[in-house]
Amino acid sequence: MKIVRIYNNNVIVSLDSDNDEMIVIGKGIGFKKKIGDQVEIEKVEKIFTLKDKRIQGKLEELVKRIPSIYLNICEKIVSMIHSSSGIELNESIYVTLTDHISMSLERERKGIVLENMFEFEIGEVYNEEYALGIKAAEIIKDEMGIEVSKSEISFITMHIVNANLNQNAELTIKISKMILKIIRIIEKYTYKEIDKKSFTYMRFIRHLKFFLKRSIEKRNIREEDYFYKIVVMQFPETFNCVEEISRYVEECTQETLTDTEKGYLIYHLMSIIKEKGNQVMDGGL
Numbered sequence: 001m002k003i004v005r006i007y008n009n010n011v012i013v014s015l016d017s018d019n020d021e022m023i024v025i026g027k028g029i030g031f032k033k034k035i036g037d038q039v040e041i042e043k044v045e046k047i048f049t050l051k052d053k054r055i056q057g058k059l060e061e062l063v064k065r066i067p068s069i070y071l072n073i074c075e076k077i078v079s080m081i082h083s084s085s086g087i088e089l090n091e092s093i094y095v096t097l098t099d100h101i102s103m104s105l106e107r108e109r110k111g112i113v114l115e116n117m118f119e120f121e122i123g124e125v126y127n128e129e130y131a132l133g134i135k136a137a138e139i140i141k142d143e144m145g146i147e148v149s150k151s152e153i154s155f156i157t158m159h160i161v162n163a164n165l166n167q168n169a170e171l172t173i174k175i176s177k178m179i180l181k182i183i184r185i186i187e188k189y190t191y192k193e194i195d196k197k198s199f200t201y202m203r204f205i206r207h208l209k210f211f212l213k214r215s216i217e218k219r220n221i222r223e224e225d226y227f228y229k230i231v232v233m234q235f236p237e238t239f240n241c242v243e244e245i246s247r248y249v250e251e252c253t254q255e256t257l258t259d260t261e262k263g264y265l266i267y268h269l270m271s272i273i274k275e276k277g278n279q280v281m282d283g284g285l
Helices: 053-063 070-084 091-110 117-123 127-144 150-165 170-190 199-216 226-234 236-253 259-276
Strands: 005-008 009-015 022-025 046-048
Touching: 005 053, 022 053, 022 070, 022 127, 022 150, 046 070, 053 070, 053 170, 070 091, 070 127, 091 150, 091 236, 117 127, 117 150, 117 170, 127 150, 150 170, 150 199, 170 199, 170 236, 170 259, 199 236, 226 236, 226 259, 236 259
Parallel strands: none
Antiparallel strands: 005 009, 009 022, 022 046
16 A cells, blocks of 8 residues: 555555555654555555545545544544444545534634524424434544533434435525425324324425425436325325425425325325324215
């Protein structure tokens, strides 16, 4: 392993066996080194090789100007997410979350808390990701000795959601608000509050995230409508509720929902209803 670039005493870029560049982190790994020198393997603490070279380039630019500890923290958070959940993350999280952690911890050190105006929506909609945000805060505390605020946890949660859906914060907020409205529509028809800690609810939210993203981007699933016909015949009591959800989504996205998308909504809706022993009312309130 030869050094091809040196950013500081603790961060260098080297080549792997396939001649692909990788970011190598280790205390003193770049100290008194020059281009072409061999990497001291015993000093290697972390190696980052990303598939997307554009993102890797951005990560290299980032580690030039921030302490490597922040990238190490991000890597531990990503590893925790992979090991404790089924959530898949875009590699961009290494850039966005590392950058965010570096700035936010500087604020936290100074006692400056940046309020997240959408803290309620994020915590209410993304239960699974928010729980991971809490674990991320514990990692930060263990590494830096800094207590992370609830507002900051919601920001971390947004980064997890963004990387999962491969989208920006603006779209995450829009989808969050739409999901809350859809949940209110469902509760109007069932006359009961949905258990937001249940596995069925979290599975439904996962479906809604990707369904709404598809609708906003105007790429709804278009298949034969036999699935929709089957579930409507099986669960006719859900028809009015799903139709109201469809009208709302179409109003927000200017995209007509396919029968296939409606069929999936009915399927997930019935799972929630059966779990709680609820009954859908024909006309709602």
